[in-house]
Amino acid sequence: MRLLKILAALLLLPAAVLAQDVQSVLQTHAEEAASPSRRSVGVLLADISASGAPETATFLERYRDREVWQRLSDGRFYYAEDTGDRTYTLIDIDTGAATEGVSADDLEQIRPNGGVQREIAGALVAFQLSDPDISRRRTAVEAIARSPSEDHLAPLRASVDTEPDPALKARKEQLADLLAATYGDTPEERIAAIEDLTGSLSVEVRAALNRILATEAGVATDLPEANIARVLEPGRDLTEAAAYGILVSEGLAQANPTDAEIYTALTQNIDGGTVAGVPVALLGDPAERLRAYDALAEAGAVPRRIPPEAIAGAVTSHVFFESYLEPDEAITDAARRVLSGIQTRVGLGQVADRTLDGLSLMSIYFLAAIGLAITFGVMGVINMAHGEFIMMGAYTGYVVQLFVPDYTLSLAIALPLAFVVTFGAGVALERSVIRFLYHRPLETLLATFGISIALQQLAKNIFGTQARPLTSPDWLAGAWAVNDVIQISYIRIAIFVLALIFLALLLFLLNRTRLGLEVRAVTQNPGMAASMGIDPDRINMLTFGLGSGIAGIAGVAIGLYAQVTSEMGSSYIVQSFMTVVVGGVGNVWGTLAGASLIGGLQKGIEWFNPSNTLAAQTYMVIFIILFIQFRPKGIVALKGRAAGD
């Protein structure tokens, strides 16, 4: 426990008392410094750590890494740089002053051995853990967390008490527990440490516990006196072939020749068109192959095949088990208990995380579909170019960023600008095409599809085929981490908020304003509305523009989180239509319900098969097809003639 002594020295020494430079400490212990030994280097390290010299940390690092040399002529220590021709440039440890052209003959490298290196590292960590600069302390703690080792335990524990920062202190305590769980001296100490870890969700805690619970497979004729994790039953936990494979690899049984080995053996023993009397031409038959092989084995040319009974017998006469590497049962029990508790909480956390994920997917679908809910749902116009309006919005954001380098500002400009651009595009589309096709939905579908491919290709011609980035401002960059399991990126939160804002805005607009009233009047009975002084043309135009404008804003939002390509719209269009259809046409709440169902469902399916989002989408679409069977009018169905008022 030399380290403890060093630490004691370190902590007891009032820092300001003697500010020595490193060189003078080294000179005090010159002999030890020049050829350090594991046992005695402690004093030197303690003195250096206590010196208060600013170069201490650097020196310890370089000392450990064998970068310190001694000049024989004066016995002083330097860092040295090889300049070729067997000459070196010496650098003073404290001042950094360089001396060039020193001959190699006058120098000796100090090469601490592995044990000493560990001692130095320990001193270094201890030193850093008590560094007045909190960021240094933090770095040291994280370094320990990254590569935990036995040696860190003592300095870490020692530094806990004097840690002024409460967060860092907690972190140190946890890390100390983590180390103690594995490296503690006594089983009691380790168990106590393990139990202290209860409830922590961090990955490193789980990793540490799993490390304690690491097992290895074993086989024996009788179950040995070891810390057995579980007994493997051939046929249930592992196949007979696998069990036999273990026996073979343990040298407890003889290997059965594989098909490939039989094949090789046969090819090597072809003799004048036959193998052991079996004509080669017959060897396309697996049974004949075995017959020939057995004949070869009979003749002693190849090892015999093991008959299945023998394999079964060998397997049944052994027990296969997994045993913990950790011999102490009490410790593994404690670790298992704590780990299973943690895993339950992790499971819950993951459910919460998925839910958040689903929520954010939902809001994305909602944003993509809400414009459509107006044009398709409220007006009954099916606009296949809706996806391209999303794309247009995203490209607007991209172009704004080309001119306005400040991302916050550019976002503030892009959102309204995207609305204006796509609003204009929507109005143009409505005036030039759609108004001639009202009440002919299938023709509208095809005409707007033409617009869609034209716009997509146009975007390709202008912006190229590669994806363009839409960078979010820094304050949207990170993720909000509730704990190690539940995290959600700020962008997704922002999109969620945006979706909420739009929901509120639209509900207000359609239900509480004059415009909303007129929109509903016109779509229900344009003739009557016109006779009451509402201009249906104007209203249709505005409504369509509104739906398109919202698509543009959705485009900016989606562009922030995904990439901007000319095809981004088409990847949302089918989902958007299904969102509207599933939710129930003509109703903002329906769209919300549809988005929730589709987003939630997709995440739900992904949950069962996380690796395969394509499969998730496939099943989701199939589900929607079936869903529409049973609720053709969507979730929020509007009934009868009176719907809408």
Place this chain on the structure above:
Amino acid sequence: MTALTESEPRSHERGERARRPGATLLEVSGVSVTFDGFRAINNLSISIGEPELRAIIGPNGAGKTTFMDIVTGKTRPDEGRVLWGEKSLNLLKMSESEIARAGIGRKFQKPTVFEAQTVRANLAMALKAPRSPFDVLFFRPGPDVAARISELAAEIGLAGELDRLSGELSHGQKQWLEIGMLLAQDPRLLLVDEPAAGMTPAEREHTTDLLKRAAEKHAVVVVEHDMEFVRRLECRVTVLHEGSVLAEGSLDHVTRDQRVIDVYLGR
């Protein structure tokens, strides 16, 4: 039953030339329909015999068309029973096309013919024949079909228009075509919604004759606002009001009913 249905002796006892209804063909009992809280049909019960000619009158919105919708399977009632034929088939469990194949034909209030097709094609489509896709696919019209179509066309006064697109016909001609399609189906029960609308007096007379002739063998239900027309039908009359039967009996009987006068005929 809120309405007075049978407070008077039956019409034939009063010496009118109404046929005695045969066995009950259609039995509607206790049917109600609600549209978004609005009760369009309220505990309605009507039964039609075979053969029988029945007129249904009532103010706008009384539920006359809705009654036909229910019988033809277009609207599903919330409660009640609709039974059909000798075997008392439950019409509520059948689809529109099954009901039509069971022998219920309908002429819509607003003439609905296939405007993009010729008069002949319209009649041919309606003509009684097996209806399944394969039957239709392999259907080869024989001479009897052509003869039947000409006969029908002559009956409805469209003999000269057989090869014209029915969309080109006048409103009255479309009415006739639809009546022709109804006859072509040769149903057991004919539901005829306002057949006389848009017809000249002579045509109305012709329509009356047609319906009366059909009613010799079949059950015929006619909805009509034109009282003269109804009178000429000389049949039993049911007055609907707010979704239920207000009065039933001979035309003279119901027109004397004070409530009928109040809600429908006016003073």
Place this chain on the structure above:
Amino acid sequence: MTDTPHSLGRKYPGGGRHGRAIGPSDNGDGEAAPPPAGRRADHGETGKPKYWVLGLLFLFCFAVTIMSEAAGTGTISTSFVKTLGKTLCLCLAAIAMDVVWGYTGILSLGHMAFFGLGGYMIGQWLMYARTEAIVLENLASQPIPATPQEIQNAIGSQIFGVVGSSDLPPIWGFAHSLTLQLALVVLVPGLLALVFGWLAFRSRVTGVYLSILTQAMTLALSLYLFQNDSGLRGNNGLSGLQNIPGHEQTSQAVISLAFFWASALAFAAGYLLFSWIVSGKMGSVIRGIRDNESRVRFLGYPVEGFKLFVFTLTAVVCGLAGALYYPQAGIINPAEIAPIASIYLAVWVAIGGRGRLYGAAIGAAFVSLLSSWFTGGGAPPLDLGFYRILWTDWWLVLLGLSFVLVTLFAPKGIGGLFDFLVRKPEADREGDYGPDAGSRRAEEGPEDEEART
């Protein structure tokens, strides 16, 4: 709030067919239009087979044969013969689409998926049989003859090496047999259409809803095929299909001509079949369904059965067309099944002219050939002085816009031009445009509206 939804959408006064907004293509307002003098009832769509179509086709095939490389003249390259053969397959798919859309009023955005499925089914045999031949050849040089299992494994790893697997999935169980795989060409698209159609028609989904639903089906199918573990090689698709097993020695010039003729015969057969279907009473009923579905129902016809029949039959024909197309194309991958392909099919039919079979075929041939000419770099760039228009970049823009123009100004498509040639132009009447009724026609659509009041 929920009770006061802003659902408008559905209620157009008088319903779709009578309350149409006046647009450039809308010169008749339906019922009130007086009959034009001398108008004959024989309509473009009554669908008696136009034998001149078949005559032209036959002449064309003959000309191509004489000019092909196989005949030695070589005026037409082998690859162009393939293009023509493929075009004929597309024409076949287009007339099927015309029957289902132009005549029956179901705008299916899934028929190219059936086309692709047919291709996949025949592709399985082509790829398996060819790989088997290669594998047997390789294994023949081995000292010991291979076991059936070894052959199977070798084929498996040869075909599935690209997706990191070596087992033949169960869906390849029939791939060794041309007969079985040909049966699947019919059965797989047919069954899919039958099941999907049954579900969709049963719940009376119509109009745009049905289109979106079919599009969803197509999307699901293509997404499924994009997966590596779909058993059909993920996005690699099936390739090398131009090599016909058993005909390794035959030159591609001859093979291409054979497929060209097969495609032509298939087209002719399809044309006759569909002409037969759309003529006579069947045609009358399906056009009735298109124009007024519920009226047909009240006449006693089981509308769902008719729709299902047409949907499934056209799906099967599309599958067969695909089975002829992909051996000429040489490769099939899931992108071919994506919804966009089916939308293009609808575009061809619309440009060619709905409701007349030859129109659909002309549309498919015209647009697809033009498309390959433009995208293949055949069209010379257009120099505007300040900008050079490269057609590979601008063709889609042109196509998209021209499609809008056709919808707006020439709803009868190219086929409509024939009316000008053959007889006086007819006034536009109801029904010429196909089903324009509101999207939820079954429940509260226009004809219901008409029927009641």
